[in-house]
Amino acid sequence: MKKNFLKVACAAMALAVGVTSAAACGSSEEAYFIGASGPLTGGAASYGIAVQNGASMAIEEINAAGGLDGVNLKFEMLDDAHDSTKVPNNFSNLLEKGMQVSLGCVTTVPCLEFKNYARENEVFFLTPSATGTDVPDGEHGAFQMCFTDPAQGTKAAEYVKANASDKKIGVLYKSDDDYSKGIHDAFMAEFTDAEKANIKTASFIESTDFSSQIAQLKDCNFIFLPVYTEPASKFMVQAKDKVATDAIYFGCDGLDGVDKVEGFDINSIPQEVSYLSHFNANATTGKAGEFVRKYTEKYGTDTLNQFGASAYDCVYALFDAMKAAKDAGKNVSPSTSAADFCKILIEEFTTDGFTFSGATGTNVKWNKDGTVSKTPEKNIVKAATNA
Template sequence: MNTRFTAKFVTICAATGLAVSLAGCSGGSLSENSGSDSAAQGNTITLGSITTNSGTAAAYGEAEVAGFKLAISEINKAGGINGKKVKLESMDDKGDPTESSNAFNKLSGDDSVLAVLGPTISATTAAVAPLADQSKLVAIAPAATADSIESGNYLFRACFKDSYQGEIAARFAAKTLKVKKVAVLYGTGDPYSSGTAESFMKEAKQLGLDVVDQESSSSADDTEYSSQLQKIQASGAEFLYAPYYYSIAGPYIIPQARSVGFNGVVMGPDGYDGLKLTDNVSLYNKVYYTTHYSPDDKENSKVADFIKSFRSENKSDPNTFSALSYDTVYMAKQAIEKAGKNPTREQVRKALAGSKFDGVTGSFTLDKTGSPKKSVIVLEMKDGKPVFNSTVKPA
């Protein structure tokens, strides 16, 4: 996730009790020798992990570790990977790019580490990307969504990129809601907001939608949007794409849109998770947003099994980050199995590139940037609560 969204989701985890224990994990003793061309020998396969287990983003990392551990436990109970048990070597980067780089360098120096799970947030993942290429050690980031991260060589993602959400929202507007006239409101000073809006407009035009108005604010933190929303209302738009964060869209943009008479659909990206509401929850009817996972997704049979296993192991419900990290382990497993009995790191990378995968967070094929073109969950606000609406599959 990007830095702003990281802070947002940590708040949600604390409020809803989704986060697991905040106890950090540390790695064991590691070899100083380069293992970029070494094969997986012996009876154990080691997967390294780099997550944020302390500091303000600890809820993110701990939820990911819970997903990693569950998947590895299942794999080992089923006989391991190529008959070998899987070991997790876990490192805490404290949400700091330097700490993340140091952790990755330690893991890459251990010949037994065949792939790295993580890092957690976009800032730490961006620091690791060039190191993964240099050491020829695959890293799979569960939740780092920023488009700016250099991926596609040895760094891959289990999550979709920020801009992909804009494309999916345009497709949902055209194919599912079947609207014709759409408008956009975004914050020019925020890459997440402006980048997602740009991808929405590009896809909307390709799909034949009429972008009748395009409005902006100087940042994604403003609290007054009435003038822009009045123009949008006057444009005749049926659908408004407003990629802001939960703390702005909820108490400001949506109520202000309704107050100027806009009764059409309002849609946003995963920044709407934990949407802050006013007392009048009826204002949020016809509000949708895209996200990575929903426990109410009945279309994906893997979801129910995952939730049952997670509850049994952790005595709590999984969140998005646990689901993404769970899939990350199985992505690594699939690649290692495809690479052969005693694969090198380079062989794992080759097996992972362009691969197809079916997981809890969707079915996808990795594109040339190492990012999924995957199914996206659309949630709809009903009576003030987000509920599963549908799954939008890749084009």
């Protein structure tokens, strides 16, 4: 999707509706336009809907408070159904509508496709949730609010070393899944060969029968699960009478929402279930607690997760950067081009003085490569019970 192609598309659209000039194509009216692509239908819809909700809630709050020096922001997300082949058309449509800045995509594979077009057309994006290592590219305006997959593995290893050094450690991961294997590999890389010798690992491809993996891990009392909710819930159900009741199941952001898996009663699991993440959906205080309260009042709890909180923070972080740039005398207006915004925001997000605090972190900073720097926390989904 080269710039020339988009210009031709704009001109064609202008002629089709009887507009005498193509200049209107790409205009954003009198508002700053943030666009995004994400799954609003299909198996990953709960993630996309959460992002749409979180971003929309932030936009509403900012506009109610007067916008950016009296000018509103607007947000639109187009459905990609977690299908990267839908991204080119979504990107083209958003750019033709006047997208100046973006949240990219919700999931990694579509976001990598989005990244290609964003780079070619100089569109800055801050993705709330595409965790792939190939997503960020600070030099060309591709930034993350979320941790990369390896970073989650590294942080998890740091947590285990600091808090579970006296435990018998086990790891269950999905060997054919980039997310799971990426976290597993980064996690294991933090341990010495002597330490690795005391860590039991079990892998799987099909998530139906975990009897073999349970046999390998049944003596462990701290089991790291860098997997998604569906296989994690099946493993825990099958292992609940075989793994010690005082054991701890500990995952990364893939376990967010495990208590909402259809047909899975997390309270039937005697072990503690927890995960390391930048957002706690059970928070009652601070900015995270404030987000939980407002989101629940507006949308309920079905899609209350880190995706929505991260999108909420993305919008506020973009707003803060845009305001800082405008206050510094830079050309920030509803008519500022996406390419100019890209240059401005790269500079703002990578300057030493720019920090952000929100629902997913305090004193958040961004590295030159577009990755985020913040501290995750352990979230207990369900405490251990006597079963």
